[in-house]
Amino acid sequence: MSALPQESEKEQVKGAEVITSILSSDERKLILNEQELEEEEPAISIWAKLLRKLQVPHDGKPISVLRNPDLEPIADNERTWGFWSYFAFWGLPNFGAPSLSFGSAILSLGLNIKQAIGALVICNVLISLFTIANSNPGIKYHIGYTIDQRMIFGIYGSFFGIIVRVGLSVVQYASAAWLGGLYMNMIFSAFSKNYLYMKNTFPESIPMSRRDCIGFLCFQVIQMPLAWLKPRHSNIPSIVTCCMSGLAVVGMLAYLVNINGGPGPMWYEKVTLSTSHRCWMWIYSITIWYSGVSAAVVNQSDFSRFAKNEWSCYLGMVAGCTIPGTFVPFAGMLYASTCQKLYGKAYWRPDEIIGQWFEDEYNAKARAASFFIGLSFASCQVFMNMMQNGYPCGMDLAGIFPKYINISRGTLFMQLLSWVVQPWIFYNTTSQFLNATSSFGMFTTPIVTINVLEFYWYRKRRLPLIDFYSLSPRGAYWYYHGINWRPFFPVLVSVALCVPGLFYSVNANTNPNAGMNHFYFGYVFFIPLMSAGLYIITCYFFPDKHERKATDDPVDYFHCFNDKERKLMGMLPYTESETEIFEFLEDQERGQSSDSQSGSLSSGEVHKHVKEINS
Template identity: 40%
Template structure:
């Protein structure tokens, strides 16, 4: 019996109910450790990674010059930062994350819709970034051993990866595990160190490329690589593409803004981190690729490819040292952006769906394990269109963001009844119809539908669509947002939803006594509210 009891205690995080555990209730004061530098670092490392470094290449091939591409990135970053800031406010004020807010928007049962969509994104992007992390691990190991650099591939030709790539990927997953064990409130220093690493690596690689090319940065800043689109639509599609690459960060911003010590920390941290770092790293990528293309007649868009190029050209002490330090910095960067931006966010989602059995750590490890069946090597080493489809997932995320903003700012005027977010019964005002808010579901379906033809065409170019549908897809970040916002507003206007009032008592120990006085709330009394029944229960710590 003791063994069964121990197994139960390990599996079940909280015997209280099916609606919450320690990781999804509003964050108390003692866990709010993120300051201004933490939010700057979060967005800096989201921008200062290998994917963002190479991000300018896809935009340039839409028919823009390097200078025009940087203009697209500036506008895209401004849209991203403002959207992320606005979408972080419910987390800042109520200290709840993305997954709990889904209960307000879709209902306590319907919340699974938004949560599962982002969970899928988290798993796929974790796998993608982990594979890149494995390539960075290979830089380090290759700088140690020329035999490893020239490792013979022992896998069959039918397998779309090499032995070396597999080794690097496995090692990266292994070293990710201890990082995922750290509670999210303590990630700020790690993110800051990763951001600094990639920043100085970027300066070093870019300076080397320009000097190696005779102090010339090449011609890409003024040269078009393609004339595939008209200039106007190339700009719009470029902005949409850049926005799509970071749209998951927009939707989940409240997962981290709920840890802020002060509201302005997250607001200014998002604006500065996204716009400053998001400009510098793509500029490094374009300048480096331009200089090396002029020097060697070959385009190098990924920083890890440049490091391997050093080792393959001249395996000297100088090149090995440069590759080693760059490999370490790139690995730290990949660990930061992948663990925090993908695995931890996915863990938060799964903790909301299965609160009795999964906390953030367990959910993050599950995301890591699911990266294997995702087969990220297909993204890089085959003609798979899966990554193209995932990059177009803003077709679904943009309508969600529009619904969130409409729901919080226009319909509810910033009012959330926290206690009812954790009641899975008709006693909750977020029960709606059978636990589901059909208005939000209908708004989501109607808002997503216009972008589907373009998504289908991206997955299979042989399926043709007319120019109107294609242009709507190019500007989905504008058109789908406006369509969804309008539909959701009018649905809710004609079919009213209960708004409720803020809790008059701090049932979750969320606020300090000073904050309670400012909000007109009764301070936390050591117990947590349980529905509309007057009895109270205590939420246990995660085991």
Template identity: 30%
Template sequence: MGLRDILIVRNDDRSGVKTNWWINPDIIPLPPSRRTWGRTEFLGFWSIPHLCISSWTTGSVLVSLGLSTWETVAVLLVGQGLVAYLAICNGWIGGKWHIGFTVAQRAILGVYGSFVGIVMSVVMSIIWYGSQAWLGGLCISVILGSCSSAFLNMPNTLPEGALMQTRDLISFILFHLLSVPFMLVGPEKIKHPVILSNVLAVIVMISLTLWTVKTGEFRDPSGGWDTVHAQTNRWWTWLYGITSILGSVSSGILNHADFTRFARRQGVQTSGTLFGLFVPGTIIPLLGIVTASMNTDASGQPIWNPVDLLMDRLARDYTFLTRAACFFCAAGLITSQLAQNVLGNAYAAGMGLAGLFPKYVNIKRGCIIAAMLSWAFQPWQFYYLSSMYLDILSDFSVFLMPLTGIMISDFFLVRRQRIQLTHLYTRDTSGSYYFTYGVNWRALFVWLACVAPAIPGMIDNLQIKDRTEVTVAVLYYRGFCIFGFVQSLVVYWGIMRCFPPKGLGEQDEVDVYGTFASEEAIDLGITPFNKEFEVEGERLRGSFDDLELDDLVEDEKEKSEKEELKDVDLEDGEDQGLLKERFGARVI
């Protein structure tokens, strides 16, 4: 056995599906045994992004626009409401059909065109992984600095252009190493670490706020501190604040199906998503504003980053009590950074890479690859000014939100929530998702047409700091997170109505992968999984590698029809157990 054979991802022994260039055990439709997420898990999943350092500093983004504290609260509520709505809608396909974002892209952009959407999602996840890992590394610097003054005052041996210090580089490497064991735990088993992380993060953030309120001196964050963007009409400022919130989680909204596919049943993700977004998503940025209002640097500007705040405390008062407080605060923040980075970024990138290279990459391997690639984006450059945060977060949404609109339009308006799972895992030209040479030109055209008008405004916005007036292009760009979503949703629906592809509104008649429990399959009008089925006279065990889809579906349909003839047709109200027996369904 050569190295190439060793690197191939193992087959799925449960269903018999063989790993190839289109499928592996991590991207098949998940069976009931792997769907372990309930309300608690989704509450933890959507709380994590708001119980970490980047959410704490969201207030700096909004205050830098010139919003008052009360306006910031309103913008947070509206922004989180839109995030919740889009996340629930875009994740619905995962909860119903138990497939992730990477596979769902094949139904939208085509089996080859899907690479466009997957690559964008992977790149964004890797960038976010690197940026969150850098913040986690800074937390390690606080811990080591509180234990050793020699580490805290370590001479910087790196050139000034590196934009980081030697101690922070060491801590960055340590955080990467600390993340690896958690990457090797699958998403199905991450529940307890996430709960622990959320609890510790809440305790630390409340404690840090109380500490600074007790020892600091209040200064209104909206009253005189420098704002970095020219002020325009107030409504446009509000809109920009809302789109910055959407942009900050646009990647999570886009690939939400990667995680909703782990839901025990459809709809269980809704309540956890709503609570996790509205409560921590509103309270934590406000705690950040309160804390920053009590702490300023030598120039009178607020200290937004909690790591900078802890470092400032160590520099001013290197006593035992201060060192102990900084140590435990940083330790709690590390747990939140680990949870956010592994679950929200590493897993997302790993799933995307598994969709691009399923024969050789699974989720765990993809996580490691993403961590290595994150160095290329130099994440230490992301955290100098709050304005840089805003530019980065908003720029992401230019490319991702139109694709989100297309996905929601395709699943709800065009396909009416019906998907042919078997057609998602083949490049057969007869498949419903092969479209034209493997690309759905309709979706690609709409995406490009919606993204293009925002590019001039995005470029102008990078230079807006030196202007006193804002152009129409910049205003359009600042609201594009909403504009682009609505435009793509409507235009895609119209084009698909004018140029409908084959297979719309169709779904498999047989559960080939063992995806559904018997009752679930029957409710969907699908013959439940029967482990063995027959194709062209050959009995197979869940594998249809290199077989024609038409042969598979027709032969299985013919087989099920023959079995139906053996029994009397069921009337309304008859025993459902007889129905299971008739279809040869296993009881789960």
């Protein structure tokens, strides 16, 4: 804390009385506790000096075991994302080449292209609703998923939600990077026929070729410098790469349908499933598609906090989710259908189609197509991976070690860790990873459900922000020793009920229990009902009666709200004069043996007193 200002004792006492009238006893203690956490002990030992040097750069801003600049609410001047930014954020996973392969999973269930499109439309509407509901802590209070977890699980219990997402992010980052390496190979193959037919010198025990290893390495190297790019500045390149990938999708579709003379034989296939089995396959199709983007749904507050206003965020999310989220998988199914007639094999991925063109003839036309299509999909894959997996994981790791990890350091650490996952095993062996990817959403869906319930129902869309950064037992998110046990029960039960179905999906030789299998097929519907019901029952019998629940801070401590937002929330700006008064208050609190509950002032009186202080 800074030194006391040079002003008279009378003025200090007057200011202290005014702030004491505005703030309750609990609020004063929370502020003082948060300031105590930010105070640093003198670095005397060599070890202490080393730790001081390892702290994240913070430019004089406060850091503590709960806070660094990357974890603070986003200030008004940094909220620059509009409609196209959110369209691109959701367009990245949908315009990306993995979405083109979605149809292979759906058609393998026995549905045809037309029914797969119906399932996609329904699922994208559900995803839009889930995302809008889950984005509002970021839109209203400008906090990310990492801080939001403290509201659900408590200050220390939040590590559970953070670790869940870190694990998923590392695996998905590695998987997406491997696919990105394949698109890099498309670029390199356009320049060199020798590279295209590069001899593999790796032993047979390693399930990847030397060519694939080079592509993967190059893709990882390209991504690493982006760890230092601020997430809020990634919107413009995301918009550009979405446009590039979208044009590549349309161009390949037009070319294949034109030379084939129609949509191909898969378009006319009939469904032979019974009515009951067909219904469950529809539901399972919805679950598979939802699971692929479930990380973006649960992450939404990390990026909705950059929104200029809520409606540009909502409309951009809905458009980016529904339009490319329906068109691109549809295009992928037509790719496979036309290729089946043209080449005798259904190709789903662009690199497979380009490979076939090179096999037919390695000419200038095929090389140009390989370069531009590869560049488009590789660029889209880079920013998709960073936005959906890289930056969110960096934010989460920053939430675990705020003093020593910020978003850049956390993202870089995750990039290095992704090599340990060995993603080439997922795609080049009989690994059941691709079947297991449909389970990712079962870990995040109960967290999303409880977050929505907690924010809208129990907290009435009102959150005290200072409590997120304090270890005071009087804080609204302290619960029991920093842990809220109530959400753990519905989350763990919901996940446990999905485990048998996950086991059946990766072990085709087992005889599944129909009920458990169906629960897994439809967990996108069943988990929200199950987790919400259990959470409501738990909170009914064991309610949290904290007096600061469903309240706002009386003062904008983090300078993150504009005048309009403060007016709507009845909040005062936090000025330097008030900082000085809190310092004086600290001395007063230390000299008092007991606290008395403060009275309250009318809005007009509060503004009058604060105006007198600031003058």
